[in-house]
Amino acid sequence: MGDAFDEPVQLSKGINLKDLLSGDSEFQIDLDFKKQQCDDLEDDGIIDDDDSDSDDVFKNIEEETSKMMLSCPEYHTFRSLESKMIDCVSSGDVKMLILEEGDGPLVPVDAEVLIHYAAYWEQATIPFDSTLTRNNGQPMKIKLGQGKILPGLEIGLTSIRGPKSRFLLLVQPALAWGPYGVLPRIKPEPALFVIALYSVNDTQAAVRFNDLPVAEQSKFENTTRTVNSLHTQAKDYFAKQKFNKCIKNYQQSMTVLNMSLPKDKNEENEIKRLRINTYVNLAVCYYKINKPKHVINMCQNLDYVTDINKHCKALFYYGRAYEMLGKTEDAIKYYKMAKRLEPKNHEIGKALADLDRYNKKSAATEKDLWQKAFKLEPQTKKKNYDVDADFQATVRDMCQNVADSEEYMKFNLPESFTPNEIGFIRDLCDEFEGLVLQENNVGKKKTFSIIKQGLVIG
Incomplete structure (x- = not known):
């Protein structure tokens, strides 16, 4: 035995x-x-070990840790490294060395964090454990306070300011995998963790805020920390299309902001920025649940905080709301105002083009109804041209680009175009506002140009 x-x-x-x-x-x-293992190997026809694949894996891990700034630092022994570190607990079982200080408060004990780490034995260059080899190489999201990670790691993470920090943790076996380890892979020895903290979501910030005295609630640091936490959670709800929960968070953050008493201009500007973000995000959420009047209300509230005529996204959703209400003229007005702020914004250009097509289709439908009512013969229908689909798609994209311009543009067509192709382009130009096909006489030759007249934006 x-x-x-x-x-x-x-x-x-x-x-x-x-x-x-x-x-x-x-x-x-x-x-x-063990005997069963040997039998299985023989059955699979495996005779010799090949270490070449393992070498490649280790090399890749070493390169990845270097790229992600998770490489093991240079030191002689853990004892020499300890002299540069501070204790996180009085027993000395967890020691820390900060490489890059975070830009916020201490990480709460019940926060949700996003981290990468690599763990090394003494004087090793290849980590024996790392988040880089899990979750498709993506950072790991961890909820603290639930015993999901090693005690030493949790102690270290709640002793650092975040987000955006990088630090070393030297953890003794008592606060890692225990005094006996988990052999053969996990030895009962101290381990060095190189940790990159990317984000901190203080999920209980709103609960803690409600428990504060009124005087503490009005402090800038408490209001901003709570609002940032609520906004982070709202983004997660939005990504999951839980728009009503998202709205609840933004509404709660506005209540918190209204209690804030900033002490100087910098704090006032930050509160103003958070208010603007809250109103705009509420407008987007209400649009997602088809409540255009609420969208307009949020945009109107925003106008009390800042000049909405200088805020492209707010103007765009103003247009969206009016379009949902069937007020196309108002929608076009706000879309054009947004387009003036961001001329190359394709989403705004598409919204204008879609409305233009809708208006033309509606006008044609209305005309058809009146013709039928008075039994009038319809005017000549658009001719079907013998033009392939690729040519049609290419020319339509070109016309769209020219039509999206707010300034005068002229695009000369190649002389090689056939009469069918020219006829198709002439009819296509009629679908775009301000676009015309101009015929040019150059001697005995005829050339053609697509011209976009400059638009007057109201």
Whole structure:
């Protein structure tokens, strides 16, 4: 039986971290397990080990940690590194060295954080554990205070200011995987963690804010921290299309902002910025749930905080709301005002083009109805030209680009175009406001140009 312990034994089932640390776990060793492994290998025809793939994997991990600034720092021993670190707990089981200070308050004990880390044994260059090898290499989102990570890591994360910080943690076995480790991979030795903290979501900030005295609630640092937390949660709700929950968060943040008493111009500007973001985001959310009158109300409220005529996104959603209400003239007015602020914004250009097509279609439908009412013969219908689909799509995109310009433009057509192609372009120009096909006589030759007259924006 003693031979069974000559080499490390692989567990057939994973271990729950909480059970392992509590000391209540029991293990049973199957003495035939090693023999079964050998039998399986022989059945698969595997004879020799090949380390080339492993070498490539290790090289890739080393390169990735370097690129993500998670490489192990240079030091002689952990003892020499400890001399530069500070204790996070009185026992000295968790020590920290800050490489890049964060730009906010201490991370709350119940926050949600987004991190990358790489863990190293002493004087190792390849991490034995890293978030870079999990979750498709994406940062890991962790809810603190729920025992989901090592105690030492949690202590370190709540001893740093965030977000956007980078630091080292030297964690002793007692606050990592325990005094016995998890052999063979996890040794009962100190581990060095290189950690990059990207974001902090203080999910309970609003609850803590409500428990504060009124005098504390009005302080700038408390209001801004609470509002930023509410906005972060609102973004998550928006991404999940939970727009009503998103609206609730923005409404709550506006209540908090109204309680704030800024002390200087910088604080006033920050409160103003947060108010603007809140009103605009509420307008977007109300648009998503088809409440155009609420969108208009948010835009009107925004106009008390800032000059809405200088805010492209607000003007755009003003237009969206009026379009939903069927007030196309008002919609076009606000779309054009937004377009003037951002001439190259394709979403605004598309909204104007869609309205233009809608108006033309509506006019044609109305005309058809009156013709039928008075039994009039319709005017000549648009001719079907023998032009391939690729040519039609290309020319339509070109006309759209010319039509989107707010200034005079002229585009000369190649002389190689056939009469069918010229006829198609002439009819196509009629679909765009201010676009005409001009015929030019150059000697005996005829050339054609697409011309866009400059628009007067109201």
